Amino acid sequence: MNVETIETPSLGDRSYLVHDGEVALVVDPQRDLDRVLSAADDARVAITHVAETHLHNDYVSGGLALSQRTGATYLHAAAEVLPFDHRGVGDGDVIEVGSLTVRVVATPGHTQHHLSYHVTENGDGKGAGAGAGAGAGAGALFTGGSLLYGSVGRTDLVAADLTDTLTRLQYRSVRGMIDSLPGDTRFYPTHGFGSFCSSSQGGDDSDGTLAGERSVNLALTIEDEDTFVERLVSGLSDHPAYYAQMSPMNRAGGIPVDLSPAAPVDPTELLRRIHRGEWVVDLRNRRAYATDHLVGTIGIELDDPFATYLGWLIPWGTAVTLVADTAEELAEAQRQLARIGIDRPAGGADGGPDVWGEGHDRAS
The missing domain is CATH 3.60.15.10 (Ribonuclease Z/Hydroxyacylglutathione hydrolase-like)
Structure with missing residues (x-):
């Protein structure tokens, strides 16, 4: 055996x-x-x-x-x-x-x-x-x-x-x-x-x-x-x-999971979502977030308890948009969230704040 x-x-x-x-x-x-x-x-x-x-x-x-x-x-x-x-x-x-x-x-x-x-x-x-x-x-x-x-x-x-x-x-x-x-x-x-x-x-x-x-x-x-x-x-x-x-x-019984990439979100649409008060979650480590982030985003570091923390905090059923340095980080976050029933993020953006944060207010 x-x-x-x-x-x-x-x-x-x-x-x-x-x-x-x-x-x-x-x-x-x-x-x-x-x-x-x-x-x-x-x-x-x-x-x-x-x-x-x-x-x-x-x-x-x-x-x-x-x-x-x-x-x-x-x-x-x-x-x-x-x-x-x-x-x-x-x-x-x-x-x-x-x-x-x-x-x-x-x-x-x-x-x-x-x-x-x-x-x-x-x-x-x-x-x-x-x-x-x-x-x-x-x-x-x-x-x-x-x-x-x-x-x-x-x-x-x-x-x-x-x-x-x-x-x-x-x-x-x-x-x-x-x-x-x-x-x-x-x-x-x-x-x-x-x-x-x-x-x-x-x-x-x-x-x-x-x-x-x-x-x-x-x-x-x-x-x-x-x-x-x-x-x-x-x-x-x-x-x-x-x-x-x-x-x-x-x-x-649940449904089969769909881990295909979330729809890409450009800087303009990202800004609209932030202004509407939607959950835009920055996956970078806490030091990077503290050093430089978009005003209105929520920083939850992508590490082992990521899904637990986000699932603990977010009102159930709320749409979430993910932003990260790399596409691989977006994919890992999506996988973790799917395990707790948060399917299909509303969108994602990679490349770091210099790419998806162009023209946005920054905090540091």
């Missing part, structure tokens, strides 16, 4: 391509599918299954589009009411992916119907049947927003009145996985690498195995459930405003 990790540092998330050398399962794919398809091509495998651990709150999933493009079976929690074609799965279900066996483990907490997927090579876990850990080989466990490295997924993103219940479920789910699977099982979370879906930042002491989490994970080092609930909930920080849009978009 091979596990290929597809990083999305701008959101603090990971997706996974799991394969046996011929066919593959993709877990929690992001919306820009070219990265997933490239990984599959490099491994020379066909994607036959796509699995979601939950309805995501921090990005728009590419799962449905990937399944439609490849003809793969799309796995989602059977308990979710969804309007698109998928195979509903639940606790104890078994799916064969080539020579791999995928067992579904119910792990509610981060969301009500959260699932994890325990993958073993055929022969390691035959006969596990009703129990996800009964006789199963160590394999690989894909935990989404449940068990994270040194932490767990936050439990306050679904609804305020469900936070206490979900926190208790999170505690029980994590401890249940630890108790029912071999200690040398390696686990692969989707969140927890800077994502605001993590309840706390941790993971530096994690060795990536279930046994290793026993001494470093909050849900495993606190033996009293009430104490865990109080500690976790009291430590939850604010989360980006755009999160409120993600679950509804994922529940609807």
